[in-house]
Amino acid sequence: MVETSLQQHINQQLFEKLELAYFCVDQSMQIIDASENLENYGYTGVVVGANADDCVDFMFGLDAYTELDLPMVESPSGKKVSVSLLPRDSFLTVLISSASAEADQRQLLQQKANENELLVEQQIKLMKQLENASEMLEQKNVQLEEASRLQTSFLSGVSHEFRTPLTSIIGYTNLVKQALQSAGDDGSESDKVQHIGAVQRSSKHLLSLVENLLDHGKLDSDEIIVRPKETDLAELFNDVELLLKPLSDGKHIDFIVELGFEQPMIVVTDDSRLRQCLINLLGNAIKFTDSGSVRLTAKLSDDFLKVGVFDTGPGISQENLAKIKLPFWQAADTGKAGTGLGLTITERIVELMGGELEISSELGCGTQVSFEIPAPQLDAEPKPVESQMLPFKQAKILLAEDDYDIADLIVMMLSERGYEVSHVDNGELALNALENQEFDFVLMDIHMPIMTGYDVLRELQVKGIKTPVAIMSASAVESDRAKAEQLGCFDYLIKPVEIDDVIRIMNLAIDQRA
Amino acid sequence: MLKKKICMVGDFSVGKTSLTQKFVNNVFSEKYLTTIGVKIDTAFVNDTKLIVWDVAGRDSLSPINASYLVGASGIVLVCDGTRQSTVLDIKDIWQVVKKRIGEVPAVVALNKSDLEDWHIDAQQTAYFEEQGWQTFETSAKDGQNVKALFEALVSEIG
Ligand SMILES: Nc1nc2c(ncn2[C@@H]2O[C@H](COP(=O)(O)OP(=O)(O)O)[C@@H](O)[C@H]2O)c(=O)[nH]1
Ligand SMILES: [Mg+2]
Numbered sequence: 001m002v003e004t005s006l007q008q009h010i011n012q013q014l015f016e017k018l019e020l021a022y023f024c025v026d027q028s029m030q031i032i033d034a035s036e037n038l039e040n041y042g043y044t045g046v047v048v049g050a051n052a053d054d055c056v057d058f059m060f061g062l063d064a065y066t067e068l069d070l071p072m073v074e075s076p077s078g079k080k081v082s083v084s085l086l087p088r089d090s091f092l093t094v095l096i097s098s099a100s101a102e103a104d105q106r107q108l109l110q111q112k113a114n115e116n117e118l119l120v121e122q123q124i125k126l127m128k129q130l131e132n133a134s135e136m137l138e139q140k141n142v143q144l145e146e147a148s149r150l151q152t153s154f155l156s157g158v159s160h161e162f163r164t165p166l167t168s169i170i171g172y173t174n175l176v177k178q179a180l181q182s183a184g185d186d187g188s189e190s191d192k193v194q195h196i197g198a199v200q201r202s203s204k205h206l207l208s209l210v211e212n213l214l215d216h217g218k219l220d221s222d223e224i225i226v227r228p229k230e231t232d233l234a235e236l237f238n239d240v241e242l243l244l245k246p247l248s249d250g251k252h253i254d255f256i257v258e259l260g261f262e263q264p265m266i267v268v269t270d271d272s273r274l275r276q277c278l279i280n281l282l283g284n285a286i287k288f289t290d291s292g293s294v295r296l297t298a299k300l301s302d303d304f305l306k307v308g309v310f311d312t313g314p315g316i317s318q319e320n321l322a323k324i325k326l327p328f329w330q331a332a333d334t335g336k337a338g339t340g341l342g343l344t345i346t347e348r349i350v351e352l353m354g355g356e357l358e359i360s361s362e363l364g365c366g367t368q369v370s371f372e373i374p375a376p377q378l379d380a381e382p383k384p385v386e387s388q389m390l391p392f393k394q395a396k397i398l399l400a401e402d403d404y405d406i407a408d409l410i411v412m413m414l415s416e417r418g419y420e421v422s423h424v425d426n427g428e429l430a431l432n433a434l435e436n437q438e439f440d441f442v443l444m445d446i447h448m449p450i451m452t453g454y455d456v457l458r459e460l461q462v463k464g465i466k467t468p469v470a471i472m473s474a475s476a477v478e479s480d481r482a483k484a485e486q487l488g489c490f491d492y493l494i495k496p497v498e499i500d501d502v503i504r505i506m507n508l509a510i511d512q513r514a
Numbered sequence: 515m516l517k518k519k520i521c522m523v524g525d526f527s528v529g530k531t532s533l534t535q536k537f538v539n540n541v542f543s544e545k546y547l548t549t550i551g552v553k554i555d556t557a558f559v560n561d562t563k564l565i566v567w568d569v570a571g572r573d574s575l576s577p578i579n580a581s582y583l584v585g586a587s588g589i590v591l592v593c594d595g596t597r598q599s600t601v602l603d604i605k606d607i608w609q610v611v612k613k614r615i616g617e618v619p620a621v622v623a624l625n626k627s628d629l630e631d632w633h634i635d636a637q638q639t640a641y642f643e644e645q646g647w648q649t650f651e652t653s654a655k656d657g658q659n660v661k662a663l664f665e666a667l668v669s670e671i672g
Contacts, residue, residue, distance in 0.1 A: 061585020072551025
């Protein structure tokens with residue numbers, strides 16, 4: 001008896017603890033027994049005689065023979081319950097117990113897990129989008145680079161086109177000036193000589209602008225070449241002064257040049273590059289200065305040339321100082337024209353010459369630009385007039401050049417010095433001439449119709465014709481020079497060529513053959 | 515009066531609960547609350563009383579519990595049009611259904627049609643056609659095709 005009551009007691013306790021409720025149905029789903037506490041879960045109307053299909057939602061569709069566990073079913077009260085269907089002989093017992101605690105725990109866990117997984121999915125999706133976006137960006141970049149490359153090659157192309165006629169303008173004005181000078185020894189033509197001088201200076205200025213454009217295309221590719229040679233610094237600075245004076249005069253500002261040396265001052269440097277830098281820096285200074293002065297200082301110490309350009313212009317803000325060396329950058333509010341390339345190129349050239357461009361400025365206080373480059377000094381001998389220095393050697397010259405203006409100019413200048421010059425205007429004719437006649441020296445353009453200069457060099461090698469050939473090219477690109485030299489050219493001159501350079505090289509070639 | 519038990523199945527968070535609530539109570543909530551176990555609701559399609567079992571989705575912690583499916587006359591297969599994997603998972607889920615209760619009538623809800631990053635193409639839904647399931651682009655949010663979905667299932671059940 002004690003045992004039975006203990007068992008009953010335990011059963012009672014468990015029943016209450018699990019909030020256990022139950023009902024039994026027969027095989028037609030009719031309720032044959034039901035606990036009273038079913039209502040605690042919201043199951044109402046579960047009374048003997050009722051149909052379980054109708055009064056208990058989860059019972060619909062189930063049968064009385066199959067054992068089944070339905071965990072965590074939401075009961076009408078909102079509480080989660082565990083349902084067990086236990087078939088026995090001729091009836092089915094349905095046990096319902098509370099699953100609230102388990103469900104709550106499960107809810108927390110599951111919610112976290114699912115949210116996490118959604119987050120991960122979202123992340124993967126975003127990563128993919130990011131990848132796509134960066135792929136697109138890369139494509140855009142390639143397109144931009146291509147566009148920039150096209151722009152650069154367009155600039156180089158256009159500047160090449162400009163360079164040739166400019167060269168001829170400069171050459172012809174030189175001829176006119178010489179003619180005027182010798183015709184007017186009495187000074188009667190001095191006005192015209194002055195005017196022609198102005199034309200010449202402007203042309204040279206224009207040429208240096210064109211050179212900037214050409215160089216811009218080479219900024220990235222390390223193709224700007226510096227070739228130091230003996231140079232009279234004093235003459236170079238005087239030239240630059242003469243070239244830019246009209247600009248400062250035109251703006252009614254003072255242009256002061258302070259040189260720490262006297263003529264002649266022979267050093268080793270690339271005169272045309274140095275000239276280009278000075279023109280760029282002074283051109284900028286004059287352009288941006290509306291009143292006051294622009295001052296150029298230059299001095300030599302311990303084989304270093306120190307140059308400074310000082311202006312009293314509006315100055316540059318700290319913010320803009322950082323941007324000023326970028327290509328094409330121009331302070332938006334200056335309203336000044338220009339290519340915006342000068343400073344970028346100057347900085348690069350100064351670097352190549354072994355120096356560093358320094359800029360300091362403050363709004364309202366003007367701008368100072370300076371650099372220092374190696375310029376080893378040579379003993380200054382009085383410099384004789386060049387043409388007298390060069391000995392004349394009788395020579396028969398073949399000139400191959402398709403630009404008639406340039407060709408005429410060269411023929412004229414060489415004939416003037418007593419040389420015999422034949423001119424042809426394409427590579428094929430040049431080759432024919434060399435096969436059939438004896439020449440001492442060939443001066444040949446690279447870009448010509450029918451056969452290029454390269455083609456001719458190649459053929460000459462094949463045919464064993466050894467006449468020395470000097471190539472004239474508008475291209476300062478090192479690989480072009482290397483190619484020509486590989487094909488056996490005697491020397492490679494960059495246009496515009498100086499007639500004295502031509503004669504010097506020719507003399508050398510003739511000496512070597514003799 | 516006709517009475518039918520149907521079950522909503524599919525991966526977690528595809529919108530089973532939302533579609534059920536839209537259909538039964540015409541409400542929608544943006545907030546995501548994971549369904550635990552099962553919730554049973556009733557609604558009418560014409561004079562058929564539907565007993566809708568909104569079953570917890572298949573997820574990383576648990577497969578769908580096939581006991582809930584016992585006695586169902588039809589199945590609504592729900593997937594999320596913005597999550598490709600949920601579309602592909604229908605195939606596996608159908609195997610579970612088939613194993614427990616056989617090839618009962620089914621319809622497919624491609625849910626969340628109101629969202630922009632919709633990823634469904636014909637290749638992914640080819641399986642649905644093979645099975646001969648009517649497929650609906652649904653939105654529990656704006657109600658698109660929700661009624662049509664349940665009506666189609668009822669007529670499939672016959
Ligand atoms: N925009 C939009 N969101 C939905 C749609 N259906 C469900 N959701 C959202 O998706 C999430 C999961 O929905 P739920 O019904 O709980 O998915 P279940 O796990 O399949 O029951 C919730 O945040 C819902 O608000 C829909 O058609 N459109
Ligand atoms: Mg749910």
